Amino acid sequence: MKRLTVPKVMQRKNDGTTEEPLVMLTAYTARMAQLLDAHCDILLVGDSLGQVIYGLPSTLPVTLDMMVAHGAAVVRGSYHSLVVIDMPFGSYEASPQQAFASASRIMAETGAAAVKLEGGVAMAETVRFLSQRGIPVMGHVGLTPQAVNALGGYMARGRSEVEEARIVEDGKAVADAGAFAVVVEGVVEDIAITLTRELAVPTIGIGGSAQCDGQVLVAEDMLGMFERTPRFVKRYNDLARIISDTAGEFAAEVRSRSFPGDAQVYKAK
Numbered sequence: 001m002k003r004l005t006v007p008k009v010m011q012r013k014n015d016g017t018t019e020e021p022l023v024m025l026t027a028y029t030a031r032m033a034q035l036l037d038a039h040c041d042i043l044l045v046g047d048s049l050g051q052v053i054y055g056l057p058s059t060l061p062v063t064l065d066m067m068v069a070h071g072a073a074v075v076r077g078s079y080h081s082l083v084v085i086d087m088p089f090g091s092y093e094a095s096p097q098q099a100f101a102s103a104s105r106i107m108a109e110t111g112a113a114a115v116k117l118e119g120g121v122a123m124a125e126t127v128r129f130l131s132q133r134g135i136p137v138m139g140h141v142g143l144t145p146q147a148v149n150a151l152g153g154y155m156a157r158g159r160s161e162v163e164e165a166r167i168v169e170d171g172k173a174v175a176d177a178g179a180f181a182v183v184v185e186g187v188v189e190d191i192a193i194t195l196t197r198e199l200a201v202p203t204i205g206i207g208g209s210a211q212c213d214g215q216v217l218v219a220e221d222m223l224g225m226f227e228r229t230p231r232f233v234k235r236y237n238d239l240a241r242i243i244s245d246t247a248g249e250f251a252a253e254v255r256s257r258s259f260p261g262d263a264q265v266y267k268a269k
């Protein structure tokens, strides 16, 4: 199967009749990409890998090198989904030129077909600069985790009319600038519905609305590998318990000398 392309994703804009919502999950490793690929339209190498893989307190310390290493692994581990790679904090905000240098490195060194960056009106010029130079950009508005210090936390956005209007403007600005899709994260539902109605490109919700043109979750959140997750996460499984139980079983067998058993030992002929 050929990889889903950016134009094909754009064509999937929900026209309210036939189109199926886009399915997007994060992946940071080749193995996870292999497991998720067939089920997804888009695999996102999110900078959430800072917390999930590296135990960092936020996404802010994530580097371009990390994104390139994990992005290349996810491209190697998938063949069906469009792979989108997050631009890390500090790699794109200074200027369109800085963003182009970072994004072109990400694409050249990973083989991914698109990048994602956070921000609205302030990033529109950069989105336009990249889009017009062969770098497809996915936007990301609403709760933008790289702005946690400015926002004061990870609470839902758009609870005041002023903020609601600002987030709608942000989404329109990046879509008008050429973003091929826009992630709408952690907003009161009306905002996600308005953006889905008004943008010509797909909206992908996370803490958005069921009416968005697609949905995304952090795979580890979906799998139940974290203790604490935001309201917008639905845990479809409890991998944390499965992993812990399995490690406990292994440890008990080692300590009782029942592992390795005869089946795991090489015998002389």
Ligand code: KIV
Pocket: 026, 044, 045, 046, 047, 048, 049, 086, 183, 185, 206, 216, 217, 218
């Ligand atoms: O980094 C990430 O995982 C993301 C998604 C939550 C949209 O940006």
Ligand code: NA
Pocket: 046, 047, 048, 086
């Ligand atoms: Na991200």
